Amino acid sequence: MIGRYVLVKVARSLLTLWLIVTFSFVVLATTGDPLDALVGDDAPQEVIDQYAQRYGFDRPLHEQYFKYLKAVATFDFGISYSDETPVADLILEALPKTLQLGLTSLVGGLLLGVGLGVLAAVKRNTAVDRFVMGFAVFGFSIPNFFFGILLILLFSLQLRLLPSAGSDSLAHLILPAVTLGTSMAGAFARFTRSAVLEVLGKTYMHAAHARGIAARARLFRHALPNAAIPLVTILGLRLGDVVAGAIVTESVFAWPGLGRLLVNAVSARELAVVMGTLIFAATSIILANLTVDLLYGWIDPRMRSSRRV
Amino acid sequence: MVKKTACGALQIWGEMPPLIRVSVVFLGLILLISLGADLLAPYDYRSQDLLNRLAPPAFLGGDWAHPLGTDQLGRDLLSRLIYATRFSILVAFLGTCIGAVLGTGLGFLAARTRGLGEETIMMFVDFQASLPFMLLALAVLAFMGDSFILFILLMGVYGWEVFARLSRGMVLSAVSDEYALAVRMLGGSSWRVYAMHVLPNIFAGLMVQFTLNFPQTILLETSLSFLGLGIKPPLTSLGQMLGAGRSHILYAWWISVFPGLVIFLTTLSFSIFGDWVRDRLDPTLRGERGAVNR
Numbered sequence: 378m379i380g381r382y383v384l385v386k387v388a389r390s391l392l393t394l395w396l397i398v399t400f401s402f403v404v405l406a407t408t409g410d411p412l413d414a415l416v417g418d419d420a421p422q423e424v425i426d427q428y429a430q431r432y433g434f435d436r437p438l439h440e441q442y443f444k445y446l447k448a449v450a451t452f453d454f455g456i457s458y459s460d461e462t463p464v465a466d467l468i469l470e471a472l473p474k475t476l477q478l479g480l481t482s483l484v485g486g487l488l489l490g491v492g493l494g495v496l497a498a499v500k501r502n503t504a505v506d507r508f509v510m511g512f513a514v515f516g517f518s519i520p521n522f523f524f525g526i527l528l529i530l531l532f533s534l535q536l537r538l539l540p541s542a543g544s545d546s547l548a549h550l551i552l553p554a555v556t557l558g559t560s561m562a563g564a565f566a567r568f569t570r571s572a573v574l575e576v577l578g579k580t581y582m583h584a585a586h587a588r589g590i591a592a593r594a595r596l597f598r599h600a601l602p603n604a605a606i607p608l609v610t611i612l613g614l615r616l617g618d619v620v621a622g623a624i625v626t627e628s629v630f631a632w633p634g635l636g637r638l639l640v641n642a643v644s645a646r647e648l649a650v651v652m653g654t655l656i657f658a659a660t661s662i663i664l665a666n667l668t669v670d671l672l673y674g675w676i677d678p679r680m681r682s683s684r685r686v
Numbered sequence: 687m688v689k690k691t692a693c694g695a696l697q698i699w700g701e702m703p704p705l706i707r708v709s710v711v712f713l714g715l716i717l718l719i720s721l722g723a724d725l726l727a728p729y730d731y732r733s734q735d736l737l738n739r740l741a742p743p744a745f746l747g748g749d750w751a752h753p754l755g756t757d758q759l760g761r762d763l764l765s766r767l768i769y770a771t772r773f774s775i776l777v778a779f780l781g782t783c784i785g786a787v788l789g790t791g792l793g794f795l796a797a798r799t800r801g802l803g804e805e806t807i808m809m810f811v812d813f814q815a816s817l818p819f820m821l822l823a824l825a826v827l828a829f830m831g832d833s834f835i836l837f838i839l840l841m842g843v844y845g846w847e848v849f850a851r852l853s854r855g856m857v858l859s860a861v862s863d864e865y866a867l868a869v870r871m872l873g874g875s876s877w878r879v880y881a882m883h884v885l886p887n888i889f890a891g892l893m894v895q896f897t898l899n900f901p902q903t904i905l906l907e908t909s910l911s912f913l914g915l916g917i918k919p920p921l922t923s924l925g926q927m928l929g930a931g932r933s934h935i936l937y938a939w940w941i942s943v944f945p946g947l948v949i950f951l952t953t954l955s956f957s958i959f960g961d962w963v964r965d966r967l968d969p970t971l972r973g974e975r976g977a978v979n980r
Contacts, residue, residue, distance in 0.1 A: 393813050404829050518954040520905055522912045522925075523946035526932060530939055621820035625909050629932075639821075640913050643828040651828040659817055666816060 494569025516563020781841025
């Protein structure tokens with residue numbers, strides 16, 4: 378049965394991917410002639426033909442479609458029509474920067490958010506709880522672009538402590554990572570709090586109390602492992618938000634990652650770059666969600682047994 | 687009847703915690719500003735005064751002629767802020783409405799048809815839910831260009847899947863309720879059951895979802911406009927103002943901070959209010975909360 382569960386999940390992910398790639402092909406094939414962008418208006422016919430032949434624009438559409446599917450599968454997203462750089466190169470160049478920013482803020486946001494969430498749950502209905510929840514609401518309500526600008530105002534322009542744009546040093550990482558991490562910490566704190574509260578109300582927690590297990594051991598050995606299960610799911614679902622948040626945050630801080638590549642490409646109408654980045658980001662998100670789905674079945678034994686029924 | 691409604695409103699007001707009251711008052715203010723922009727704004731939001739550029743707000747020693755100062759083209763910031771609020775609220779409202787109607791319609795259709803039609807609709811629901819809409823929006827904006835109508839439609843496509851999933855679930859449970867069965871037995875057609883009986887019954891749930899989706903749509907619009915890809919000059923929106931003010935932040939922080947504050951406080955108030963309404967309407971959640979607060 379677990380094989381069937383995995384199979385359905387994988388099939389669904391593949392279907393989503395196929396939709397994305399097809400959407401992207403339709404966009405690329407229907408909007409304007411890439412030759413215009415490549416060779417300019419007054420190019421002689423033989424030059425146009427030469428380019429058309431080189432990039433396969435002279436082939437029938439269905440042939441181009443299969444060629445495109447095959448190319449995408451081998452990480453070939455075509456070329457940027459402004460300077461003929463392969464899109465894949467642009468992506469690979471920006472990827473480490475995005476990973477650096479994304480992972481820093483994810484790890485920071487997770488540690489801070491889970492810590493605060495557990496604290497709020499344990500001290501529920503106290504000033505600590507209210508303070509943490511206030512921070513959480515602030516964190517996930519404030520738009521990234523506004524929070525980023527406030528941070529620049531305070532730390533770059535007023536205090537002159539940190540750089541506001543670029544990615545040359547670790548100091549450049551601080552402000553964007555704080556911007557992105559705060560919104561994640563807010564969401565994680567709120568979610569962790571409710572997950573822990575739910576576990577704390579369970580009968581087995583009362584049983585553990587009755588058996589005389591110390592409060593600390595009850596929290597760390599009994600409550601937290603159980604509360605971690607829903608947290609893994611939210612982690613997977615949040616990844617999409619991380620990508621969306623990174624698009625804006627990278628633009629605010631001129632961080633040369635995938636988000637800024639995408640935004641600049643949209644502004645410049647570089648469709649091949651836009652679609653390549655879209656396919657790449659979508660694939661990463663879908664793979665992450667798939668991993669979480671499969672992990673979920675592995676972490677939570679109840680999922681496995683219930684599926685067998 | 688009027689008296690009764692007024693009493694009901696007063697009673698609800700009495701039950702609100704202070705924080706909810708503050709958000710409701712703030713949202714009322716935003717609504718008034720959006721509706722009365724023409725009356726409230728002291729200047730046209732487009733009229734430039736190049737001799738009076740980047741004037742500081744009155745509380746920073748500026749002139750009371752421009753209470754919030756002026757921008758890089760000498761346009762009155764208060765007037766721009768008022769109109770930007772109107773545009774942002776209007777776009778988000780239209781977008782959320784389109785999404786709600788589209789999603790609810792498709793949700794009803796899925797619940798009604800079952801089989802292949804339902805599978806297809808739910809496949810698209812899953813498709814959209816599995817990816818951040820920001821990505822799809824950017825891809826669509828890249829090729830569809832600068833059309834205001836298309837931008838609003840794009841806002842409408844955002845969030846439809848939530849309404850579709852919600853209404854499908856509610857319809858499926860509502861059609862098997864006894865009142866729906868009773869109407870069917872009395873000879874009412876299935877569309878009559880849906881339109882006259884099921885829809886009014888699930889309407890409250892849809893409205894709650896509306897208040898929760900609305901701030902998300904504001905955020906999407908302001909983010910895209912901030913990036914220079916949504917609402918563009920000569921029109922303005924809160925995000926557009928913020929994005930345009932960013933390049934002058936070194937010497938005129940107020941241009942970007944005021945619209946940012948309005949966005950933040952509006953979406954915050956909406957989320958707080960929406961959460962409260964949902965908890966009130968959903969007895970199961972209330973029970974949970976009661977247990978938690980024990």
